[in-house]
Amino acid sequence: MPSSKPATVLRAAILIVSTTAAKDPSTDTADTTLRSVFESDGRGQWDVAESGIVSDVVTHIQRQIVQWADTADDAVNLIVTTGGTGFAVADHTPEAVSPLLHKQAPGLVHAMLAASLAVTPFAMMSRPVAGVRNKTLIITLPGSPKGASENLQAVLKMLPHACLQAAGASSRALHSDGVKKLEQEAGVGSGANSGRAGGNVHSHGGGGHHYVPDHSHSHGGHGHSHEGHGHGGGLVRHTKPSENPKSNDPSLGPSRRHRESPYPMLSVEDALELIKQHTPAPEIVTEKVGHELVGAVLAQDVRASENVPAFRxxxxxxxxxxxxxxxxxxxxxxxxxxxxxxxxxxxxxxxxxxxxxxxxxxxxxxxxxxxxxxxxxxxxxxxxxxxxxxxxxxxxxxxxxxxxxEVGSDINEGALILKKGDQISAVGGEIGLLAAAGVAEVQVYRRPVIGLLSTGDEIVKSNRPGALRLGEVRDTNRPTLTSAATESGYQVIDFGIVSDKAGFLEDRLRYAMRRADLIITTGGVSMGELDLLKPTIERSLGGTIHFGRVAMKPGKPTTFATVPVKDNAGERVSKVMFSLPGNPASALVTFHLFVLPSLHQMSGVSPAGLTRVPVILSHDFPLDKSRPEYHRAIVSVTKDGTLSAASTGGQRSSRVGSLKGANSLLCMPSGTEPLRKGEKVEALLMGNIRSDV
Incomplete structure (x- = not known):
């Protein structure tokens, strides 16, 4: 496959056919999803130059297509429509597009349907059409963002060749070096996979039917976590990790899924840098001065509105x-x-x-x-x-x-009383100062709202009465993470427990992203056949996974992603998503280590993340041979004024007891020999320091 960027960049247009989206563009997600497919799978050959939304009315659809395809000097090379291809009474896209075509393209229709039928017989319920009008290739896709992206992936690699021919390129010149050269340039090959030009395709003709076998994955201390805690020794590998650019395709079944994670193992420092790069900038809002302001960070300098005192x-x-x-x-x-x-x-x-x-x-x-x-x-x-x-x-x-x-002896009118970047504490000093100086409202960085959900068919509510059945696990992560986030000053929306079925997970995540600024999920990030979070983020939501493994203990499969969405104003924005491991200790550790810095950055808190302090070990600490460890510990002040750290006990990632009393994470290096009593390490403070005096 050629590595250089192609010289010809083709112009594409996306037409959303939806009466609902025509009335309220914020309801549409297909545009963002298809743009992501062009960007991630288009090999740099596409520029999405136009997009539009029309009602599911034949004349409306035809008017927009003609406008894009019949402009002599500025016609696009490709038009893809999404929506209106089913059997519903209001589905009119094939009837609108077919009369406009000068040439039919049944091969493209066959490729899309063949790829879909390999997954579900319901693919035959879709009615796609494809063909050429003037010099523009037109393809109709299903209405669901998932189905549309997968059908586009099925044919995308072949479309540049088709568009060049439709635009007037010489067929003799294009085929001069033979079919093998064309396949190499397109990134496809003949043989067993020739019918799957897009690779990793599991499209369905707009339906939502998935075969989902039984499974068990890590969550709440149960399942098959591969973090290496409490298994009677280190994990044994007999092969070297291989490179693979994307998550499992759930539709391919157990026999064809990855046997190892396709994501490179990053250091904690590199992971934190990626979080810093991809976390959105803080948004400025105006808030009234009151107790609700506690924890907010000022977005501008504040000056006194009046003298204090105002009289002698x-x-x-x-x-x-x-x-x-x-x-x-x-x-x-x-x-x-x-x-x-x-x-x-x-x-x-x-x-x-x-x-x-x-x-x-x-x-x-x-x-x-x-x-x-x-x-x-x-x-x-x-x-x-x-x-x-x-x-x-x-x-x-x-x-x-x-x-x-005297008048103004405490504060002069117009004097600088608080600076941009100052955080309003709960002690009351800043609130009192603002109130005394007559400041009624201030500009602050808006604190993001967190959306929290757990995944797994084995998970039940923590307060559900009655004994657990075989395989059931109480959900400890949502109450634990809600408590941690609330203590840090953030509002949490609880989206409950989601079943291990791709359609359910995708729907709940889309709903959560409409209501929250940052999404936290737990469970479903390991290598089980139904650990679906990573595939759902990449393949269904069109998101980008920036890292999927971190060299740390606990929390190795921690995943950080951004997902493109439209805000209420119809503007494209990125929502941050953290998919944390299901084991309770892993979830809490990675929240403090990774999620909290992102929340701080979004709300203007600097420096972001937990406070670091040097501590003295009060006893010997064993080390992990291969990974740095973030050891749950209790830090206290001794009689001589030093900070001392003691372990909370066994550190297995599923061990809930290791969280009890912990107010810090000790940053322990990897090594074969233990760190001895009296040695100094850094601690990340999660809570108040205790006193041994």
Missing amino acids: ASIVDGYAVVVPKDGNMKGVFPVTSVSHAAPGEAKSLKEGEIARITTGAPLPPGATSVIMVEDTVLVSKTEDEKEEKQVEILAENVKEGENIR
């Missing part, structure tokens, strides 16, 4: 006075008014008069200083004995401004 105020209980020029305040003075720390008009004060004043109260007009109550003696009271009448002041050398808090 006393900082002591005492008497407001007008200081004479000589500063001598000794003598007996009449108390002419009282000033409390409450709003209201104050009587002006003259020299020789004093006003009783409380801490924080505004100074009466004319007052220049405050004498502390400790520097006075009560002389007389009013007749009702409720107020003071005369007070003797014992102070001399009094200066103006004593015991007074």
Whole structure:
């Protein structure tokens, strides 16, 4: 197969035939899915130059196709339609397209149907047509994004040759080097797989029927996890890993699925770098100042809206006075008014008069200083004995401004009080500062909403009454991860438990992506025949898996992907998806190690991820021979002020007990000899440090 990029880039157009999508484009996902197929499987030969949505009406479909195919100078090479090819009353695409064709292309129709029929007899319920109008090749695809992408994959590698011929290229020149050369250039071969030009095809003519055998996979401490924990020794391999660019194709059955992961083993550092690269930038929103702001990160500098204090105020209980020029305040003075720390008009004060004043109260007009109550003696009271009448002041050398808090002495109007990037803590200091300075609302980075689901037919709700049946496992991951995410300040939407059936999983993931910004799944990421998350992400959702294995213990099969979707405004965006292992310890460790940095980046928190601190080992720690380990541990402060780390016990990835009390992950290297008591390692803090004092 040639490795260089082809010189000719062909122009394609995608036409969505859907009355629903024509009314609300945000409901369409087929456009994004087909673009992904052109990009991932098109070998750099395609530019999707046009796209559109029309109702399932014959005249509407024909009008758009004619516009694209009949423009002499700017006609596209290929038009693919999706939708309207079934037997429903409203399905009119074949009837709209067929009269427009100048040449039929039954071979392409046969290739799509043959590939689909290899999977399910329901493929015969599809009515595709294909052919040429003027110099443009036109193909109709099923309406479901899955069926459309798979039918396009079945013929995509052959389409450049067809389009070049339709555009007027010389057949003699194209075939001059023989069919073998054409097959090599197209990336296809004759023989057993000649009918599957797209490779890895399991299309169906718009139907949703899948053969799903029984299985068991890792989740909640059960199944066939291959992380190497608690199996009486290291795993034994007799062959070397091979390269394979994509996940299992579930439709091919157990005999043809991968015997090893096709994803390269990445270091934790490389995995974190990929997460950093592909996590979307934070979005700025305006929020009111209140307790809901706790945990948010400011997206802009904040300045005070007013002076604090806004008036001259006393900082002591005492008497407001007008200081004479000589500063001598000794003598007996009449108390002419009282000033409390409450709003209201104050009587002006003259020299020789004093006003009783409380801490924080505004100074009466004319007052220049405050004498502390400790520097006075009560002389007389009013007749009702409720107020003071005369007070003797014992102070001399009094200066103006004593015991007074001047306007703006705490905060000046317009002063910078918080900076962009500051995080609002739960302690209350930042909220109090904003409130005091008269700031009613601020711009912050929106915190992403998390969508959480578990996968597996063996999983049951953690609170389901009654004993477990053979093979059933209680779902510990959703409550555990919900707790961890909520403690970190993020909203979680629980999408429940999803069956190990590709159609169910795809539907639930699409639903979750419409409501959440970041998706977390657990289970289904290992090598079992029905570990379907990776195939569903790549093959059904058109997503990109950036890594599918990490050199770490626990959590080796952790998967990070992005999936293209349309937001509410119809714009294409990428949603982040983390597929974590099913074993409880693996899920929690990888949440803190990988998911949390992505959440932090999306919400403006810097630095992203858990806080790292050096700790001293309180006992010997065995090491894994081949992989770095993130050991669940308890970090505490000792009497001499150092941080000490003790293991929570057995570290098997399915061992729920290893989570109890853990407030840190120790970053342990791989090695054959244990780390000894007293050695120093780094710890990632998941919770508050304990005290041994």
